[in-house]
Amino acid sequence: MLAAGQLRVLQRSGLIDLRRPLTAARKARNVRKFGPIAGGVRACADVCPDTVALIDADGELTYRELDERTDQLARRWMREGIAPTGVVAVLCRDNRTLVETMVATAKIGARLVLLNTGFSATQLSDVAGREGVTAIVFDPELASTAAELTESFVRLDASAVVREHVVGQGRIQPPARQGGFVLLTGGTTGTPKGAPRRIESPLAAAQFLDRVPLHRGRTILLCAPLFHGTALSQFILGLNLGCTIILHGRFDAKHAVAQIARHRCDAVVLVPTMLRRILDIGDDELARHDTSSLEIIFSAGAALPPALGDRTQRTFGPVLYNFYGSTETGTATIATPDDWRAAPGTVGRPPIGITVALFDEAGRRVTRPGDVGTVYVGNSIAFAGYSGGGSKKTVDGMMSTGDLGHFDSAGRLFIDGRDDDMIVSGGENVFPGEVEDLLYGHPAVAEAAVLGVPDDEFGQRLAAFVVRGGDGEIDEAGVRDYVKAKLARFKAPRDVVFVDELPRTTTGKIDRTGLRAL
Missing domain, CATH: 3.30.300.30 (ANL, C-terminal domain)
Incomplete structure (x- = not known):
């Protein structure tokens, strides 16, 4: 019954078309073999090749161009010795170099490590050693931070993809198994932990699409950085829906609003502090830009204060979707605009395929509305443990987020704080x-x-x-x-x-x- 419900959600959004079973089966195979990033690009290059996939400071790339360029990039890197057993780290701002590295690495079947551009050189060096990194791609502006890493690993160039017209070369075939990727936790001290991911079924997308009305062919502005799960999840979803994805780069509130108006964006993905800065530019400045195309403001990555959420709804209308989850557990709950209007501050309810429960310190389930317990999440894409060893506490197959929360009488979740913040x-x-x-x-x-x-x-x-x-x-x-x-x-x-x-x-x-x- 769960799979049937997920299929209905995916059909409604346009991620799959059950009226075309061969196309749906081919897409599922691409995701299983290449992974959700390269698999999504390959599928859309077949179905909607001339749709613009990516817009960054250097212009536009269609799905066909992105697929072809990353085929050539993957071939070049394989000639340079990058094998499916390799681990490629990428230290880039949000730009096409980052995206092409993500796709090309997946086509090789190597593991991808998404490095946080804000980490220190020592943190990055520790992460690279623990994750077994064999090669690195980085932006020139981050060369000084990456200097320690380039001494130990192969430096790969992804800044200029040159087409190679080789007769009969054809497309790169899927690797024997997908390499997967590693997300880093957002710690501010010590060495960030690595959370490996492999997503082998397109059904996993139903956990977002069940609560967020994103559909095929929409335009999405990513303000949150791609090395973080907030933006990465929506980036992957957008690729598989054949959406046009705009990479914002270094955050600038006025520029973000101008992009929404210029590109008629349907959705914007950001963290609460970005949302506050957009609102703080003032009503007069906001009125200069037509933002009426916005149907989704997807806020995640940090707690959204009720006053800020209310202000967002007053300014942009009923378009706020408040996401709650973690790097380790993936999605937990999503609050829709209706949820927020009824209960400001809520993080909503779990979407299809996800279980959320509260437990007290003795491991007893907390069910009474208003009573506080630690939040546990059951999710098929939760990680299996940190790459350096260890994991989160689990109860009844569900994983702790480390947060304390309570449900209201309607079953909506509220987060009261970290269990170590109380x-x-x-x-x-x-x-x-x-x-x-x-x-x-x-x-x-x-x-x-x-x-x-x-x-x-x-x-x-x-x-x-x-x-x-x-x-x-x-x-x-x-x-x-x-x-x-x-x-x-x-x-x-x-x-x-x-x-x-x-x-x-x-x-x-x-x-x-x-x-x-x-």
């Missing part, structure tokens, strides 16, 4: 996220982050870091009074620090280690 202050349990969400609703607060710090008297106390903005003024006493007026007094932050901006990771999450350093 503090005990004077014997009371406090979730910093609750205070953060409240502060975001103050008209004079642009951003806020709250965390626990040691306290001699109470064990721990709350410290708030606030970025001023918007309408009105606020001082330290104003922050405390605002919280005391709406929450229990013990939840008011003892320390209030005003900053120009909050430190963030390259994927848009608040860098709490950086906050503590302040």
